[in-house]
Amino acid sequence: MTYxxxxxxxxxxxxxCGALDIVFIIDSSESVGLTNFTLEKNxxxxxxNRLGSMAPDPTSPTVGVVQxxxxxxxxxxxxxxxxxxxMSAFKAAVKNLQWIAGGTFTPSALKFAYDNLIRDxxxxxxxxxxxxxxxxxxxxxxxxxxxxxxxxxxNVVVNAIxxxxxxxxxxxxxxxxxxxxNDKNRITEMKRYTDLVAxxxxxxxxxxxxPDPVIKCPDLxxxxxxxxxxxxxxPVDLVFLLDGSERLGMDNFQHIREFVQKVADRxxxxxxxxxxxxxxxxxxxxxxxxxxxxxxxxxxxxxVVAAGITTLPYLDSSSAVGTAxxxxxxxxxxxxxxxxxxxxxxxxxxxxxxxxTDSSSLDEAVSAMRREQIISTVIATGSDVDNDILHxxxxxxxxxxxxxxxxxxxxxxxxxxxxxxxxC
Ligand SMILES: *[C@@H]1O[C@H](CO)[C@@H](O)[C@H](O)[C@H]1NC(C)=O
Ligand SMILES: *[C@@H]1O[C@H](CO)[C@@H](O)[C@H](O)[C@H]1NC(C)=O
Ligand SMILES: *[C@@H]1O[C@H](CO)[C@@H](O)[C@H](O)[C@H]1NC(C)=O
Numbered sequence: 001m002t003y004x005x006x007x008x009x010x011x012x013x014x015x016x017c018g019a020l021d022i023v024f025i026i027d028s029s030e031s032v033g034l035t036n037f038t039l040e041k042n043x044x045x046x047x048x049n050r051l052g053s054m055a056p057d058p059t060s061p062t063v064g065v066v067q068x069x070x071x072x073x074x075x076x077x078x079x080x081x082x083x084x085x086x087m088s089a090f091k092a093a094v095k096n097l098q099w100i101a102g103g104t105f106t107p108s109a110l111k112f113a114y115d116n117l118i119r120d121x122x123x124x125x126x127x128x129x130x131x132x133x134x135x136x137x138x139x140x141x142x143x144x145x146x147x148x149x150x151x152x153x154x155n156v157v158v159n160a161i162x163x164x165x166x167x168x169x170x171x172x173x174x175x176x177x178x179x180x181x182n183d184k185n186r187i188t189e190m191k192r193y194t195d196l197v198a199x200x201x202x203x204x205x206x207x208x209x210x211p212d213p214v215i216k217c218p219d220l221x222x223x224x225x226x227x228x229x230x231x232x233x234x235p236v237d238l239v240f241l242l243d244g245s246e247r248l249g250m251d252n253f254q255h256i257r258e259f260v261q262k263v264a265d266r267x268x269x270x271x272x273x274x275x276x277x278x279x280x281x282x283x284x285x286x287x288x289x290x291x292x293x294x295x296x297x298x299x300x301x302x303x304v305v306a307a308g309i310t311t312l313p314y315l316d317s318s319s320a321v322g323t324a325x326x327x328x329x330x331x332x333x334x335x336x337x338x339x340x341x342x343x344x345x346x347x348x349x350x351x352x353x354x355x356x357t358d359s360s361s362l363d364e365a366v367s368a369m370r371r372e373q374i375i376s377t378v379i380a381t382g383s384d385v386d387n388d389i390l391h392x393x394x395x396x397x398x399x400x401x402x403x404x405x406x407x408x409x410x411x412x413x414x415x416x417x418x419x420x421x422x423x424c
Contacts, residue, residue: 005328017051017210020127025113027134028067028100035374036163036193037099038346039397040133043196045091047131050206063090064117068109069100071142076116092390095424096234098344106138107146110179112142114150129209130158131195136172144178159208161188163196194396231267231424232339235345236279237298238263238423239332241324243353244293244315245329252381253314255407256352261309262411266420270300273305276342281305282332286324287315289358297332298340321353321393322361348375348423351393352407355386366392376400377423381407 024047026040048063064078077084077093084090110132118128130150140143150156162172169399173189174199180186188201195201217248238259260283267279283295283305296308333347334340341347349369355378369376376394378401385403394400402410402419409415 002188006049017213020129020209021064021118021121022051022066022209022284023066023113023117023130024127025066025068025109025130026056026108027069027104028073028097028102029069029103029104029135030101032099032135032193034099035370035375036135036376039193039196041094041097042399043133043202044094046197046202047205047209048091050202052211063095064113065094066109066117067097067100068105068112070103070139071105071108073100074109074112074327075100076113078117090358091421104134104136104138105142106132106134106144106175106179107142107144107149111146111149114153114156118150118153118156119241128153128156128167129353130156131161131205132158133161133163134176134179135164136162137175147175147178148181157186158183159188160187161190161196163190163193165191192396197399199398205376205396215345227416231279235270235277235342236267236348236424237282237333237341237345238279238348238350239282239284239298239328240281240322240350240352241328242285243319243321243351243357244287244317245318245319245357246352247356248314248316250314250316252407255411257309257312259410259416262416263420264302264305267424269302272300275300276344280342282328284313284324284328285315286321286327286331287317287319289320289323290327291315291317292324292327294332318358319353319358320358321351321389322359322363325365325369326361329365329372329374333372346375347372348377350423351378352376352380353390353393354380354382354384355389355393356384357386357389359392362389362392366395370395375423377419379404379407379410379419381405382407401402 024044026044028037032040042283044065062080064076066074066076068074075097077090077097084093142271150158158180160176162176176187176189177184190196242256264281270278271281280298280300281296282298285295287295294311296304299305332340378390378393380390380401381404390401402415404410404415410419
């Protein structure tokens, strides 16, 4: 349902929440890690998607984001920024936030957010909802009295989310409670970052942020959302891992060829071998253990992509996903001096499989994916899928599984566009 809401949001009845301002304050410190930081950004985007179609009138919500690490590194995005003139531009800006990976100055970040985004906001607003996401203890050199910096403004409501096992210690729970101005109902402690993007949590946030929505249905024809070039101005290395088992069938194999070509056509690829920005692609088809076909290694070259797609044979055998992952990490991404990914690139694996595959050595392979901070997506079709395996492949992030009745559905604009937004 989420994608239907998103792509048809402009035609649907809309929820209106009134003049609400939302400010996310997210932890970008070293201890969070790149994958978890990406999950924090996805959490911001997912939450906004829910409140998303509240757009054009001036009394609708605005959103700001502060990412923080050590003092002096704080960065902000604001929806009223003149360069960010649509919800999709805002989302692109969130995706582009780079992990800072320094210390944790939570109290200073709260003060910064208030002084820069909230205090001087010119909007006649009823309320500002602040959502703070942190993984734990802040630097003892920071001023802990500022934890409650937002509590003196009666128009501000603070929600504090603590992630990880640090909050097993009561001291750290007290930190959360201080951030949330001593309101127990406004703190959430969770074990894993993946819980941030879980469906039920996003639903909870929706209720917290917009407790009394007014439903309005449009009487005007729809306008399409403004087009934003996907994966803009940052390095993304996208690796397709295609399950070439006999269960796929030749028709689906053709649809996948079309699909990968369509992705290549949509994305802006790197300009040349040395370009550190934009996307590159690789396509690997895997069959039974150690039976692999590399259609093309990571490349920016459209001719290589097109030729690789056309000449790739359909294996039509059984499949073993674990060994395929290990091979891809060792040889397509490469290790040590023969590393083939670019510095700072986001590495995404896109599995095209129904999960019915030999799963021996899958656990080790998934651990290796975590170590390499690979972002994982699954495209699965048909009614007969192995959900346990699919869940393992996406490291338990349900939102990362794309399901359609048939593979050709992935070529439809609704699912295709959602896929591009997701990997970007
Ligand atoms: C953080 O930076 C601000 C502005 O540069 C400064 O006023 C403040 O004293 C710093 N706080 C700490 C704890 O270093
Ligand atoms: C991400 O967070 C989980 C807890 O959700 C933690 O176990 C893991 O070590 C973190 N990853 C990194 C790279 O720090
Ligand atoms: C991929 O790269 C390896 C060397 O790293 C090479 O041996 C192989 O031929 C390449 N495959 C394709 C399809 O270009």
